[in-house]
Amino acid sequence: MTDLILILAIFLALFGGIATLLVRSAFDKLICLGILTAGVVLFLVEKGYLDVAIVVSLLMPVGTIFILLLLGKKQEAPK
Amino acid sequence: MEEGLMIVEGICVVIAVYCAIRAVFEPKTLKKLPYLNVMNFAVAGSIVLLMPYPLTICAAVAYFIGSTLESNAIASTFARLEEK
């Protein structure tokens, strides 16, 4: 039933979160944050917060784009 | 109860878990992106299977477009910053 997808959401959120802590490179951390976001959106849809799920899934990539722009400035600054 | 739905959900869950694990354990960053894309397909399918309401179509489309934008941004920024 829907318990199976709930187990998927728990696995993705935990695995994504722990992987974000343990990987080294910044881009790999952003990819693991994407796995965490997948778990979070599944939790939101499960509880019926569909409008919150739409907003979260459209705004997390915006945050990722801001972080990528900051990474560019951090590499340019010492030069 | 609905055995047919359980088979379809099972397929989406297994593919999502396998590709998430493979994405984390892949050494090169750009090669993680195909596995991440497969996981996003499976999660978008799971969103619709979880709650079959019309607004859920909007949530699945929004999630999928968001994941496409994110992969595109990561790929193009990785190329721009790693060439130096």
Place this chain on the structure above:
Amino acid sequence: MIDLIPAIPLAAVICLLLFTALDIFWKLPQKGGVSGADVIGKELENSGGDKNGGWMIGNIISSPDASAGTLLAACGYYVWGIWGALISIVLVYIGARICADKGFAGTSGAVCAALIIWALTSFAGFPPESFIAGCVIAIFLVEGISPKHASRLLGKIWRKVS
């Protein structure tokens, strides 16, 4: 009336042929469309894949192409029949414009998939959820097992067709 278990492999093959044919029709393997697709194509070529196949896989990842349209049309049809498929076609069109994709690969994929799914579910008795599983399996076969070998196969098909 087909059962679910034989319907899923059939639906997977149909979805695979549909979005591969549409992507080749829109000339996606010819060049990297968006900058992310270009980068992924070069990376797949460097690690032993094929150049054109790599660009096609890059376009599948970085832009909403026919595979995205097929999956979302299947999801829409499962929820609300033909009206759900129409809603998903409109949303895929808006989403493609948000991604700054000037082509029509995603919208055409959604329209063709909606027609094929409607025909197969009305006249051949396919259950609608088999297309969701079929599309996920089709994408897994293209990108999830080995993108390197899949890019070689796609490059071979592209060179034979064009």
